[in-house]
Amino acid sequence: MIHILIIIGAIGLAVQMVIGLSFFISCIIEKEKRAVIAASIQFIGMFILFGLYLIFIQEGFFDTTAGRTTLLVVYIITALFAFLLIRKTKANTKTILGTKGLITADDVKRFDERETVFARAGNLRPGTKQYEMFYAEHPEYKEFDDARRAKGVPMGHAGSIDQPYGNVNVAMMMACSSLPFYLSDKEKVQPAPHLSLEKELAKQKVAITPEEASERIKGFAKILGADLVGIAELNPLWVYSHRGRIVKDNMEDWGKEIPVAHRYAVVFAEEMKFDMIGSAPHTPTSIESMRNYAKGAFIAVQVASLVANLGYSATANHFRYYESLMVPLAVDAGLGELSRMGYLITREFGPRIRLSAVTTDLPLIPDKPVDIGVEDFCCICKKCAMCCPSGSIPDGDQVVVNGIYRWKLNAETCFAYWGKIGTDCNVCMRVCPWSHAQTFPHRLIKALTVRNALSRRLFNKMDDIFYGKKPAGKNVPKWATYKPWIQS
Ligand code: SF4
Ligand code: SF4
Structure with missing residues (x-):
């Protein structure tokens, strides 16, 4: 029996070493200097432990009473620790309800897109009818907004943080953002059936079960490039009450009431590449945002068109045309949880995603909201709040706003900080x-993190040790380095 335990112990230590080695390699892939050093120390420690264990076996230590007792105690402690890390604890009762679990009042008002900072900065020009109307109704924003306008361009100068060297990156960013702009016309976001299909399909809805429609749409979205797809029953609260962010010249749409016309939302998430986010807040991060906004528009418009071709109504929501708030829809569609920083956190990519959606009256099967432990993790972590350069993320508890x-x-x-750095x-x-990054050790850590509070506390501490409480930004990818592009 003791020999079997000794062999299992050796295998366990060897597996631990392999995981340690994979973490060391992962840190190299991630180009995290501090983590590489910490992981190498950890791996050397594991290697020494394994070596000592082999020496103990060779010297017959485990044939002695003291050796057997030590082995048994280590076994019990390890088994207990492993059990505590692996066990699945009770689900968060709020989170599994999706956004319904966050609503505390019956009189929550729908959000008005005109009040968003993007709509105010982008669409309210002094001297226009919209400017007068909006600030007459919302004087609380006027002083702040006018002060921002007085500083110059209300949206900031694109790429200013990397000037004079970042202009090529700005050009790339703008190239990506042109696609959602092209795809924001009414006939693109609320498409009619394709002309060649009109006769056969448009007059009657295609017979398709909700199960088949859900599967087909998810498969189609994935083949178009969506990394995650989920379906939600559309809560009318997450449909903006009025349009406010107008990107083309059709300002007559500004202030139009948005009817709640649909019952379902198909939500798409696209992964933002780890390497491109690593140098944030520098310009590559904005290229990556825009690249994925463009991808989101490309997917949403085609899925809306597919639904229209089936004879149902659909609205594509993307970077240049929103009728609904994306994060609550994604929470209800089971793609992830709401975080301290306000982004959706997915199990697969964390907050490194961009979202788009299609709302529709085509009957679908909604997915269930998920509990992946984000709320608990955010309560102990606070890293985003500590690192935010503008102090915009709260480091306290959640509060009730609009119910x-x-x-x-x-x-x-x-x-305002975006405007400052561009x-x-x-x-x-x-x-x-x-x-x-989605490497093996990080997948393993996430698999444990979603299971229980102890794992979340342990891995939160380890993250501080390996990556630092305030992780340093990485160099930008070589192809996007800050070389002067205009030779004098
Ligand atoms: S508190 Fe931590 S886990 Fe939560 S969003 Fe901020 S950085 Fe991420
Ligand atoms: S300013 Fe703060 S909240 Fe805004 S994107 Fe930067 S870190 Fe996030």
């Missing part, structure tokens, strides 16, 4: 422990 229980990001100061910053996204 919704959540951490309240200060969108005004966050946006990118969408993403420092919070970069430092979040859920954002690590």
